[in-house]
Ligand SMILES: Nc1ncnc2c1ncn2[C@@H]1O[C@H](COP(=O)(O)OP(=O)(O)OP(=O)(O)O)[C@@H](O)[C@H]1O
């Protein structure tokens with residue numbers, strides 16, 4: 492069989508969607524049962540090995556479920572047309588708070604210390620600088636997925652003990668921007684032109700092998716384009732990055 496014959500062609504995204512949906516059911520069973528056993532009374536009777544193994548099964552199961560969700564979101568957004576957008580007035584600060592809380596909750600390294608603003612856990616701080624009255628006409632679900640991905644990256648590609656992340660929303664008259672700034676790994680100039688390509692991940696000594704598909708930024712780019720906007724990045728290796736989504740006011 493030639494190399495070409497072995498290629499799986501999936502122009503409509505059906506295979507990706509089918510595989511993702513088929514994986515969801517067994518994964519939710521693995522995660523559901525492992526969670527049920529972990530929260531069951533008497534689990535202290537487990538041997539330390541069994542308890543550790545169960546925790547690891549649960550943790551990895553949740554990571555896999557997250558990866559499957561990322562595939563489904565990418566598949567959906569990349570194939571969506573402008574006509575399919577469900578535009579509504581989205582209050583930006585409330586959305587940013589919601590995404591920040593979710594990002595902190597799934598950050599393994601963080602330990603809750605306070606629920607005061609900004610959303611905080613020891614290790615990761617997400618500051619939100621945005622007027623309460625700033626709203627944007629956008630597809631809420633897609634904008635939320637975009638912001639979640641930006642925060643996911645800001646936390647993931649960051650090995651600082653204390654991770655400071657700043658989310659800023661601003662009105663420029665004819666457009667609205669949302670930026671996420673981190674002080675993490677940063678990106679080498681030669682990698683910047685490729686990071687928005689699907690399945691592209693920078694693999695080097697500094698960031699190492701990290702969980703993910705390399706699809707988050709491709710999804711963000713497509714999401715911005717669907718709204719008639721853009722995404723751009725300013726980054727300094729070792730100092731951090733600022734990713735900015737700019738969407739025109741309709
Ligand atoms: N905030 C950031 N700081 C440093 N590097 C980043 C940042 N955001 C993205 N990158 C680099 O760009 C690459 C592509 O990012 P992208 O979000 O598309 O993929 P991923 O995070 O690796 O996987 P996924 O988003 O599918 O979980 C990353 O692998 C990483 O090398």
Ligand SMILES: [Mg+2]
Pocket residue numbers: 640643644703706707708
């Ligand atoms: Mg990502």
